[in-house]
Each structure stands twice: as C-alpha cells, then as structure tokens.
Amino acid sequence: MNSIKLSHSLSILQLPESASLADVKIAYRTLARRWHPDLNSNPNAAEKFIALDNAYKNAIELLKAIEASTVDRNRQRPKVDREPAPPPKAAKTPPPPLNEHDEQIKTQMLAYIATLTRRGIYRVAIAEIEILQATIGENLEVNRVQAELYKNYGIHLVDCNSFDDARIYFKKALAIDPCVELWGKVDRQYDRIQLKMLELS
Incomplete structure (x- = not known):
C-alpha cells in the first residue's frame, strides 16, 4: 500500500x-x-x-x-537529552541573494506569516513558511523567522503541557538557527518543562 x-x-x-x-x-x-x-x-x-x-x-x-x-532494528536508540545541545561553532556559508521576484514573494509571505503568528495560528503559519522555504530556497531571513516560529510554537506547547511535542519544535528551531541567543531561550524553556513535570507528578 x-x-x-x-x-x-x-x-x-x-x-x-x-x-x-x-x-x-x-x-x-x-x-x-x-x-x-x-x-x-x-x-x-x-x-x-x-x-x-x-x-x-x-x-x-x-x-x-x-x-x-534499513537501520539495524536491534540497535538501541539513544535517549533524547533533556537539554538541547550547544550550537555548533562552524558558521554556514550564506546563500546567494534572491532575485527581485523571489524577494517580493518573500516579503508578502512573511507579512502573512507574521499575522498568523500574532493570532496564534501556529500550524498554518508553520505550513506557510515551510512552503516559502521550499519555493525560494535557502534564505537567512526566512531561516530566522522559521526558527523563531518553531520556538514560539514550542512555548505554546509547553503552556499546553505537550512537552514531547514542544521538545521537537525546540530542536527544529535550533537546527535551523543555532545562535547563542536562541539556544539560551530554548534552554530556559527546558527548565520550564522540568518544573511543570514536577508539578504535575
């Protein structure tokens, strides 16, 4: 099937x-x-x-x-760390600049995504920015917005006590934009998760 x-x-x-x-x-x-x-x-x-x-x-x-x-099914999977890994030291090579047409698409779509985010419509905003990324290719500004969006949605999930899903989106955010500032924000959210889990236990 x-x-x-x-x-x-x-x-x-x-x-x-x-x-x-x-x-x-x-x-x-x-x-x-x-x-x-x-x-x-x-x-x-x-x-x-x-x-x-x-x-x-x-x-x-x-x-x-x-x-x-194709991976050996008998191999034990490592446990997911409770804390995010520190950002890598090596910097990525910046992508080439967009042409005028793609730049216009980016501006329009980011404005729409910002509106969705302000309204808390995170899933639609995430779908839209992933489509934008696929449409125009690698772009530093889109990467930063996407990482911030993943981080904000992760915070929303922590507020809803969806801790596993929150960790997924925090890790996605760090994979896209592993800057020290974002890593610090995510690290604080991991502390929140630990405290909330203790409160709920």
Whole structure:
C-alpha cells in the first residue's frame, strides 16, 4: 500500500520511482514555484499546488521511513537529552541573494506569516513558511523567522503541557538557527518543562 502511495506521489512530482529525498525536494521547489496561486493565474493553480504539497509531504515521509527501515532494528536508540545541545561553532556559508521576484514573494509571505503568528495560528503559519522555504530556497531571513516560529510554537506547547511535542519544535528551531541567543531561550524553556513535570507528578 505504501509503495503505491509513494509511486503516486512521485508521479505527481514528475519523478521516477528511484528518486531520492534530494530529488523530491528539488522537484517540489521547482513545481511549487510554477504552480503557486500567487504566481500562476491558471484557475487550477491552487488545486495543483495543494496536490503537489500533499505529494511532497507523502513522498518525504515514506522515503524517510524506507531509510529508517534499513537501520539495524536491534540497535538501541539513544535517549533524547533533556537539554538541547550547544550550537555548533562552524558558521554556514550564506546563500546567494534572491532575485527581485523571489524577494517580493518573500516579503508578502512573511507579512502573512507574521499575522498568523500574532493570532496564534501556529500550524498554518508553520505550513506557510515551510512552503516559502521550499519555493525560494535557502534564505537567512526566512531561516530566522522559521526558527523563531518553531520556538514560539514550542512555548505554546509547553503552556499546553505537550512537552514531547514542544521538545521537537525546540530542536527544529535550533537546527535551523543555532545562535547563542536562541539556544539560551530554548534552554530556559527546558527548565520550564522540568518544573511543570514536577508539578504535575
């Protein structure tokens, strides 16, 4: 069943069944830019874009599951640290600047994402910024906003006592923007989690 679902998703992304995770990301970025409703006046653009987005998510999920299945199942998984790891010292090479068209898309989408975030509509904001990242490629400003959004959603999850999910989003934030300031904020949230777990026990 999963192989049929993967084959269908890859077909929508115009990829062969031998496609890798990297192939899926490149294809999605190209097709998302072509069919994004803000960039394409075709009346079917929105429907096509949604189908591409669903196919991308399904393909990524299934390909990652296939990769995970090749790992020795008997190997014990390490326990997740309660504290986040310190940021790496090596700095990433900055990505090339955006062209004028992509810069306009970025500005419009970030304004919309900021509105969603202020209203506490985190899941939609996260979906939108992930689409933006896939559409325009690597961008330092988008990275910072995405990391901050993950961090804020993590704080919201801590407030809701969803500690495991909160840890996931804190780690996502640090993976994107492992700066000392963000690491300090996340570290304080880990302290909050520990205190709240003690209160609830």
